Amino acid sequence: xxxFLIRLRLPLLFxxxxxxxxxxxxxxxxxxxxxxxxRSFGDALIEVTVPVQKALLWPFHFTRGTWSxxxxxxxxxxxxxxxxxxxxxxxxxxxxxxxxIVASGHLQEIxxxxxxxxxxxxxxxxxxxxxxxxxxxxxxxxxxxxxxxSGMPVVTDRGLVGLVTATxxxxxxxxxxxxxxxxxxxxxxxxxxxxxxxxxxTGQLEFTFMVRGDDVQPGDEVITSGVGGAHxxxxxxxxxxxxxxxxxxxxxxxxxxxxxDFGRLEQVFVMLHRGPTMDLLYGGxxxxxxxxxxxxxxx
Amino acid sequence: xxRSTLALTGLALGxxxxxxxxxxxxxxxLTPDLALLxxxxxxxxxxxxxxxxxxxGLGFGADLLSGTLLGEQALLRLLAFAATRFxxxxxxxxxxxxxxSYCLAIGLLDPLGLAALSRLFSGASPVGWESLPTVAVxxxxxxxxxxxxxxxVGGALSLQDGDAxxxxxxxxxxxxxx
Numbered sequence: 001x002x003x004f005l006i007r008l009r010l011p012l013l014f015x016x017x018x019x020x021x022x023x024x025x026x027x028x029x030x031x032x033x034x035x036x037x038x039r040s041f042g043d044a045l046i047e048v049t050v051p052v053q054k055a056l057l058w059p060f061h062f063t064r065g066t067w068s069x070x071x072x073x074x075x076x077x078x079x080x081x082x083x084x085x086x087x088x089x090x091x092x093x094x095x096x097x098x099x100x101i102v103a104s105g106h107l108q109e110i111x112x113x114x115x116x117x118x119x120x121x122x123x124x125x126x127x128x129x130x131x132x133x134x135x136x137x138x139x140x141x142x143x144x145x146x147x148x149x150s151g152m153p154v155v156t157d158r159g160l161v162g163l164v165t166a167t168x169x170x171x172x173x174x175x176x177x178x179x180x181x182x183x184x185x186x187x188x189x190x191x192x193x194x195x196x197x198x199x200x201x202t203g204q205l206e207f208t209f210m211v212r213g214d215d216v217q218p219g220d221e222v223i224t225s226g227v228g229g230a231h232x233x234x235x236x237x238x239x240x241x242x243x244x245x246x247x248x249x250x251x252x253x254x255x256x257x258x259x260x261d262f263g264r265l266e267q268v269f270v271m272l273h274r275g276p277t278m279d280l281l282y283g284g285x286x287x288x289x290x291x292x293x294x295x296x297x298x299x
Numbered sequence: 300x301x302r303s304t305l306a307l308t309g310l311a312l313g314x315x316x317x318x319x320x321x322x323x324x325x326x327x328x329l330t331p332d333l334a335l336l337x338x339x340x341x342x343x344x345x346x347x348x349x350x351x352x353x354x355x356g357l358g359f360g361a362d363l364l365s366g367t368l369l370g371e372q373a374l375l376r377l378l379a380f381a382a383t384r385f386x387x388x389x390x391x392x393x394x395x396x397x398x399x400s401y402c403l404a405i406g407l408l409d410p411l412g413l414a415a416l417s418r419l420f421s422g423a424s425p426v427g428w429e430s431l432p433t434v435a436v437x438x439x440x441x442x443x444x445x446x447x448x449x450x451x452v453g454g455a456l457s458l459q460d461g462d463a464x465x466x467x468x469x470x471x472x473x474x475x476x477x
Contacts, residue, residue, distance in 0.1 A: 010347050016376055017355045024370035025420050032421075076408060128364065131318045131334065133327030133433065134413060134425035135366030139319075166368070181423050201427060272442070 032165065050139055050171045054127040057096050090293060094216055119232065119273035121148055121155075127171070136179040136199060136262075137162075142270060143170045150231065153271045159236030159259030160184065160224060161268050172270070177237070178262055179204060186237050187225040191215045197237050203263075205238055205256040216243055216254050232273060306455035307345065307353050310337060315360045328436040334361050334449045335409060336441055339375050339402055342383035343392045344449065345456055354380040367413070368420055375412045379405055395446050402445040406438030 107173075128139035142148050144167050154161040154174045162176040175182055182199040186207065193216050195209030209216055220240045226233025238256035245252050314333040322330045338347065338354040345353070358373030383392070384403070392398050414426040426434070 010351065013348070014351060014377065017351070019379065021355075021358070021374035025368045025374070027345035028369040029420050126323075128319045129322040130365050130371070131315060131322060132332075132365040132367060132425075133330055133363050133415070133437070134410060134430065137366040139364070170340060173366070179366060179420060180425050180427070181366070201366065201425060202429065218306075234338065 037089050050127050050141060054125070054141065057243075084237070112215065121269040121271055124148075124154075124172075124268050124270055126268060134201070136176040136201065137165070138176065138265065140172050140173050140174055140268060140270070141170065143167045143172050145169050146270075147272055148172045148270050152273060153231045153235070154268050155235060155271060156260050156265070156268055159238070160231065161260050161262075161265065162231060164270065174268070176262060177258060177260075178203065183226040184231060184237060185225045186222045188216050188240070189221040189223050190217075191220070194227070197222060203258075204241070204257055207240065207254040207256050208251050209254065216240055216252075218242060222256055232271065303345075303456050304349055305342065307349055307383045307452075308356070310452065310455050311353055311360065315364060316358070319364055328433040329440065330435060330437070331440045331444050332406065332409070333444075333448070334358075334372075335376070335379065335405065336402060336444060338453060339379060339383055339405060340398070340445065340449050340452045343387050343398065344453055347384065350384075351377075358418055366425075367417070371413065371416050371420070374416065375409060378412070379409065393449075395449075398443040398449060399445045403438050403442035404460050406441040407434060409436045410437075 006237045035128060045234060066213070122142055124140040124142040126138045127141045130137045140148075148164060148167055150164050150167060152164045154164060162174045162179070164172050165175045166173040176199070177184065177197070178199045178201065180199050180201045184197045185194070186197040187194040188209075193209055195207050195216075198206045198208065200206050207216070207222055218240050222237045222240065224231040224233055224235045224237060234260040238258040240259050241255045243252065311334070318330065318333045321333075334357045338350075338357045341350040341353045354376040355373055358376030359369070361367070361372040361376075362369045382405070386392060386401060390397055392401055410426045410430070412452045414424040417426075418424045
């Protein structure tokens with residue numbers, strides 16, 4: 001009997017491990033749908049790999065930073081003069097827009113929208129990329145100890161980066177917009193045409209929309225619509241490169257160039273904000289960060 | 300045994316960290332799947348039990364550091380382990396060209412398995428038709444690196460104690476006597 005069990009040890013262990021993978025996949029799928037992917041048991045591995053990857057990437061970031069700060073600033077004077085002229089031009093335009101807004105009586109609404117947008121942000125460094133090239137996600141060096149939770153949007157000064165999908169104590173994983181599983185409700189800023197922005201797994205995005213006339217044109221800016229509750233309204237997503245129109249189809253698509261340069265992603269900001277939909281998904285567990293505490297700084 | 304297990308564990312962790320670091324610096328097609336290579340080579344050259352645990356550990360580790368569902372890559376690594384043990388019992392995978400060919404084949408099949416599992420469990424596949432050139436280049440890269448990984452894993456296994464090494468000396472009935 002003992003020999004029999006010893007002989008079966010390996011097949012039994014193999015079968016157990018296979019069963020474990022299937023169960024964990026189903027459980028993780030459920031957690032992903034509920035945005036409750038705070039994995040305590042995975043903390044150890046992430047906590048070990050994040051600092052090591054950070055250290056390994058430091059020379060590359062340092063070289064790139066040195067290059068961009070010093071070497072590539074050769075034409076700084078001409079660039080500065082050009083930008084000063086551009087600033088003057090934009091200030092003039094800004095004055096005209098402000099005048100127009102005041103005249104139309106919408107200034108209060110705009111002020112309210114800005115106040116609604118004013119959510120605390122946590123700066124974070126990208127310290128690791130997805131080990132699988134088929135998924136587009138990054139690891140950042142801020143986690144639950146900084147009040148970062150699953151479902152929080154991540155942005156840069158250029159626009160939307162993605163969504164936090166899993167957290168550990170000191171790190172979090174962010175699914176990028178480029179990931180094929182990513183979908184964001186967006187709208188064209190000019191025409192307000194709404195649609196879904198999906199990742200394609202490549203460097204570009206796909207915008208699916210319902211055509212009404214020439215609602216979407218190349219060059220149009222696409223922003224988040226705020227519908228769905230995952231992202232606040234008005235964050236830049238990208239601009240339209242090409243519209244693929246097929247009159248026989250109800251839904252049309254456009255190719256978008258993301259606003260963010262994902263190839264040079266180093267510093268990002270986690271918006272300590274979860275929309276009402278996310279709160280509903282979480283139920284009443286109340287783990288939304290206290291905005292005041294977050295502003296005062298994390299531990 | 301303990302030393303070689305520790306060495307294999309360190310090797311697995313190193314492969315995951317190095318792969319993540321390379322992913323940040325190189326385009327996807329030029330980022331080798333080191334974790335898969337280590338799992339395959341270990342299944343060929345290491346004793347069955349440590350190799351099985353290594354495959355599962357590497358898979359779960361990759362799942363934690365990737366956008367996959369937890370267990371997705373672990374299942375693929377376990378299946379790769381089983382396939383490797385079977386093929387290894389029929390052919391001499393320890394040699395350079397057979398090992399490289401086998402790694403090439405698994406490198407081509409692994410993304411298909413990932414696509415199938417993702418489609419089944421998540422409803423969306425991360426690998427599309429446009430990814431085929433990337434799949435092919437990565438598989439070729441894996442095949443090219445297989446020999447080097449074989450030497451490294453072999454080196455880690457050679458750290459085992461002398462007694463254990465003596466215990467594992469056995470006749471290889473697959474090879475011709477002459």
